[in-house]
Amino acid sequence: MSKKIVIGNWKMNPLTLKEAEKLFAGTAGLIAGDKKVEVVVCPPFLYLEKLRKISKRISVGAQNGFFEDTGAFTGEVSLEMLYDIGARYVILGHSERRAMGETDMDVNKKVKSAIKASFTPVLCIGESARDENHEYLNFIRKELEACLAGISRNSVSKLIIAYEPIWAIGEGAHSATPEEFLEMSIFIKKILSDKFGVEAGGKIRIIYGGSADEKNAGEFLKIGKADGFLLGRASLNPKKFNKIIQIAGEI
Numbered sequence: 001m002s003k004k005i006v007i008g009n010w011k012m013n014p015l016t017l018k019e020a021e022k023l024f025a026g027t028a029g030l031i032a033g034d035k036k037v038e039v040v041v042c043p044p045f046l047y048l049e050k051l052r053k054i055s056k057r058i059s060v061g062a063q064n065g066f067f068e069d070t071g072a073f074t075g076e077v078s079l080e081m082l083y084d085i086g087a088r089y090v091i092l093g094h095s096e097r098r099a100m101g102e103t104d105m106d107v108n109k110k111v112k113s114a115i116k117a118s119f120t121p122v123l124c125i126g127e128s129a130r131d132e133n134h135e136y137l138n139f140i141r142k143e144l145e146a147c148l149a150g151i152s153r154n155s156v157s158k159l160i161i162a163y164e165p166i167w168a169i170g171e172g173a174h175s176a177t178p179e180e181f182l183e184m185s186i187f188i189k190k191i192l193s194d195k196f197g198v199e200a201g202g203k204i205r206i207i208y209g210g211s212a213d214e215k216n217a218g219e220f221l222k223i224g225k226a227d228g229f230l231l232g233r234a235s236l237n238p239k240k241f242n243k244i245i246q247i248a249g250e251i
């Protein structure tokens with residue numbers, strides 16, 4: 001059985017490097033050293049290199065990355081560059097990036113580039129709303145298949161799928177239920193096994209994101225059988241983040 005993983009997505013926070021160092025060190029100081037749970041923090045790009053050196057217990061990841069290695073792509077940062085400065089995980093296809101125009105085709109290129117650069121890609125998928133006819137299941141199938149098009153079974157050993165229903169993310173939203181997650185995770189596993197075979201597909205971890213916190217984490221792990229979490233707000237609070245890691249280590 002693979003390790004549980006807890007990933008923090010700091011988004012565009014905090015405002016200064018000094019604050020980022022304080023937050024990262026504060027978080028690292030609370031986490032047990034037993035490494036039962038894989039812990040990753042994804043800060044803004046420009047804090048990555050400094051933060052990576054603060055703690056061996058927490059790995060750092062990027063929140064995005066461009067698929068070309070170098071070239072005339074003003075404003076972009078390539079996945080190869082991010083790997084070079086120590087990022088080993090990368091969140092791809094987050095709904096906030098998709099809302100800014102990122103397409104499944106972009107995400108697909110990024111997943112391929114991330115695999116080529118030896119990253120652990122964390123591919124985010126999720127529907128914006130649920131409907132009585134279960135059309136959202138077709139949406140998830142199409143999104144997953146498009147983002148993984150052309151990827152072979154021998155290159156997905158590190159891949160992680162983060163199921164993040166868009167309606168569950170952020171301030172004022174409510175999380176999915178562990179039962180909703182379980183149902184979706186079974187659905188995703190079937191798509192992955194059909195595509196990559198039972199062995200390779202079965203090894204892909206499926207984690208939950210969307211208003212997950214220290215209060216509902218236990219149920220997502222026990223009832224929902226989640227392999228871990230992608231956390232937004234809770235990752236900016238060292239005590240909450242650590243509590244979730246602790247819970248994941250016990251289940």
Ligand code: PEP
Pocket residue numbers: 009164168169170171209210211212230231232233234
């Ligand atoms: C996210 O944006 O990936 C996320 C899960 O956010 P939150 O936990 O704040 O809902």
